[in-house]
Amino acid sequence: MSYEQEEEDHYGPGYEVGSYTKDYNDGPYDGESDLNVNSNPEGKPRILLMGLRRSGKSSIQKVVFHKMSPNETLFLESTNKIVKDEISNSSFVQFQIWDFPGQVDFFDSNFDCEMIFGGCGSYKKNLLQTFITDSNEALDLKLVREPFDVENDETTFKPEMSHQIFGENESIFGYQNLKISLYYTAGKLNTYLGITYKAEVDPKQFDGAIADDVMGAISAKLPPGYMTNLDDFVATLNKEQTFKPFGELLSTYSINKGSATERHFQLYSCTIEEIGFRSYHERLQTFLLWYVDAASFIDVDDDRWRFYLIFEKYPCDGGHRYAICGYATVYLYFAYPNKTRPRISQFLVLPPFQRLGLGAELLNVIYRSFLKDSNILDITVEDPSEEFTRLRDFVDSQNCKKLPSFSKEKLHQGFNAEMVDEAQRDLKINKKQARRVYEILRFQATNLADFEEYRAYRLDVKRRLNIPYQKEASDYKKLQKALNPEELRSTLSTSTKEQRIENLDKQYQMLENEYRHTLERLAAAQ
Numbered sequence: 001m002s003y004e005q006e007e008e009d010h011y012g013p014g015y016e017v018g019s020y021t022k023d024y025n026d027g028p029y030d031g032e033s034d035l036n037v038n039s040n041p042e043g044k045p046r047i048l049l050m051g052l053r054r055s056g057k058s059s060i061q062k063v064v065f066h067k068m069s070p071n072e073t074l075f076l077e078s079t080n081k082i083v084k085d086e087i088s089n090s091s092f093v094q095f096q097i098w099d100f101p102g103q104v105d106f107f108d109s110n111f112d113c114e115m116i117f118g119g120c121g122s123y124k125k126n127l128l129q130t131f132i133t134d135s136n137e138a139l140d141l142k143l144v145r146e147p148f149d150v151e152n153d154e155t156t157f158k159p160e161m162s163h164q165i166f167g168e169n170e171s172i173f174g175y176q177n178l179k180i181s182l183y184y185t186a187g188k189l190n191t192y193l194g195i196t197y198k199a200e201v202d203p204k205q206f207d208g209a210i211a212d213d214v215m216g217a218i219s220a221k222l223p224p225g226y227m228t229n230l231d232d233f234v235a236t237l238n239k240e241q242t243f244k245p246f247g248e249l250l251s252t253y254s255i256n257k258g259s260a261t262e263r264h265f266q267l268y269s270c271t272i273e274e275i276g277f278r279s280y281h282e283r284l285q286t287f288l289l290w291y292v293d294a295a296s297f298i299d300v301d302d303d304r305w306r307f308y309l310i311f312e313k314y315p316c317d318g319g320h321r322y323a324i325c326g327y328a329t330v331y332l333y334f335a336y337p338n339k340t341r342p343r344i345s346q347f348l349v350l351p352p353f354q355r356l357g358l359g360a361e362l363l364n365v366i367y368r369s370f371l372k373d374s375n376i377l378d379i380t381v382e383d384p385s386e387e388f389t390r391l392r393d394f395v396d397s398q399n400c401k402k403l404p405s406f407s408k409e410k411l412h413q414g415f416n417a418e419m420v421d422e423a424q425r426d427l428k429i430n431k432k433q434a435r436r437v438y439e440i441l442r443f444q445a446t447n448l449a450d451f452e453e454y455r456a457y458r459l460d461v462k463r464r465l466n467i468p469y470q471k472e473a474s475d476y477k478k479l480q481k482a483l484n485p486e487e488l489r490s491t492l493s494t495s496t497k498e499q500r501i502e503n504l505d506k507q508y509q510m511l512e513n514e515y516r517h518t519l520e521r522l523a524a525a526q
C-alpha cells in the first residue's frame with residue numbers, strides 16, 4: 001500500500017496531510033495572518049507541537065501519526081507556518097495536531113494567544129510565570145562619576161533587599177526581561193530612574209491582569225527632582241565638580257598607601273541645619289530601602305539628630321571630587337537625670353565601598369566625636385543587624401584591648417566593675433557591650449588546649465546565659481503559690497533541666513562561633 005493510500009485509509013477521504021484548511025497553509029508565515037483564525041469550531045482537543053527550530057516537531061508528527069519512517073524525516077522541510085492535522089480515527093478518537101514553526105515568537109504582540117491557547121489553562125499559567133521578575137535581580141544601582149559609568153556593568157551594584165518596595169516575595173509582575181535603573185551621581189546624588197523590558201503583560205490575554213507600577217512604587221520614595229531621561233541625568237555630571245561635603249571634617253582615612261591604587265576618604269559630621277544638607281539627605285536616605293531591614297525615614301526636624309558621612313576624595317580633571325561612600329545617623333537621647341546617651345540609628349556603607357575598613361572607621365569617628373564630652377554617658381545602638389554587631393564587636397574589642405582593666409591577667413579573674421567603668425569612661429561603651437567584649441577578649445586569652453582553662457571560660461559565659469532561666473525559675477516559684485497545677489501548666493511551658501542544658505550549650509556554641517569571627521578579624525587587622 002502506498003503512503004498516500006494508507007493516509008486515505010486512516011484519515012478518510014478529503015483529508016490532505018498538512019493542509020487541513022487553506023487558510024493555514026497558503027503563503028509564508030507572516031507572524032499574524034496564520035495565527036489569527038478561529039480554527040477550532042468544534043472545540044476538539046488539540047496537541048500543540050512547539051519548540052526550537054529543527055528540534056523534531058514535524059518528525060514526531062509524521063512518524064507517530066503518519067507512519068513515516070524516521071529516516072524519511074531527514075527530508076522534511078522546515079515548517080514555516082502552522083500546519084494543522086485533523087486526527088479522526090474513530091468517532092471518539094478525534095483531535096487536532098498543530099505543528100508550529102520553530103521561529104514563532106509567542107511574546108510577539110501580533111500573536112493571538114487566546115485563539116491558540118484558549119482552553120489550555122496550564123499553558124497560560126506557565127506563560128504568566130514568565131512575567132514574574134525577582135525585584136532584587138531587576139534593580140541596578142549605580143553611583144556615577146563619569147558618563148562611561150552608565151554603560152559600564154562593573155559600576156553596577158545590587159540591592160540586598162527590596163521587600164519594602166515590592167512586597168515580601170520581592171517580585172514584580174507584568175514584565176519580561178525587566179531592568180530597573182536607579183542611578184545617582186556620585187557626589188550630589190542627582191537621581192535617574194528608568195525601566196526597560198522586552199514585553200509587558202497584555203490584560204486582554206490574561207483575564208485583565210495588569211503589570212505592577214514599578215516606576216510609581218519607586219518614585220513614591222524618591223524626593224522630587226529625580227530624572228527619567230538618561231541624557232538629562234548624564235548632563236548633570238558637569239556640576240559634580242562644584243560638590244563639597246557637608247559639615248565638619250572629623251577624620252581622614254587612606255588605603256593602599258604609597259601604591260598606585262592609593263585611595264583617600266574623609267569623614268564628616270553635620271546637622272540638618274547645614275546649608276543644602278536637608279535635600280541631600282532626602283536623596284541619601286533612599287539607599288536605606290535596599291540595605292536596611294525595616295528602614296524608616298527619620299524626622300530630620302528633630303534637632304537631636306547628628307549625621308556622619310564618608311566621602312571618597314578622588315582625583316579628576318586635574319583637581320579632585322567627592323563621592324559618597326556611606327553614612328550614619330545618631331540620635332541624642334536623654335539619660336536620666338542630666339546626661340545624654342547617643343544611639344546609633346542607621347549605619348550604611350554602600351556596596352562599592354564595603355570591605356575597605358570604612359565601617360570600622362565610621363564607628364570609631366562616631367565614638368571619638370563624643371569622647372571628650374563628659375555629658376555623654378555611653379553610646380547605644382538601635383536594633384543592630386548581625387553585620388553591625390560583628391563590626392561593633394571588632395571595633396570595641398580592638399579599643400578595649402588597650403585598656404588596663406582588659407589585660408590578660410585581669411580577664412582571667414572574671415568580669416568586674418573596673419572594666420565597666422573604664423569602658424564607659426574612656427570609650428563610651430555601655431555595660432552590656434563591655435561584658436560582651438570581655439567574653440571576646442577572654443576567649444582570645446584562653447588556652448583552648450588547657451582543659452581547665454577552657455572549661456572555666458565556658459562556665460563563665462554559660463553562667464551569664466543562664467540568668468534568664470534563673471529568673472524563669474523564681475517566677476515559677478511565685479506562680480506556683482498563686483495558681484493551681486492545672487492553671488500553672490496552661491500558663492507556662494516549663495523546660496526540663498536536660499532541655500535547659502542543651503539550650504545553653506547551643507547558645508554557647510553560637511556565641512563562640514561569633515567570637516571566633518571577631519578574633520579572626522582582630523588578628524588580620526594587627
Ligand SMILES: Nc1nc2c(ncn2[C@@H]2O[C@H](COP(=O)(O)OP(=O)(O)OP(=O)(O)O)[C@@H](O)[C@H]2O)c(=O)[nH]1
Nearest residue numbers: 053054055056057058059073074076078079101102
Ligand atoms: N538524530 C535525530 N534526528 C532527528 C530526530 N527527530 C528529528 N530529527 C531530524 O531533525 C531534523 C529537523 O526535524 P523537523 O521535524 O523538521 O524539526 P521541526 O522542529 O519541525 O523544525 P521546524 O519546522 O524548523 O521548527 C530532521 O532532519 C529530522 O530528521 C531525532 O529524534 N533524532
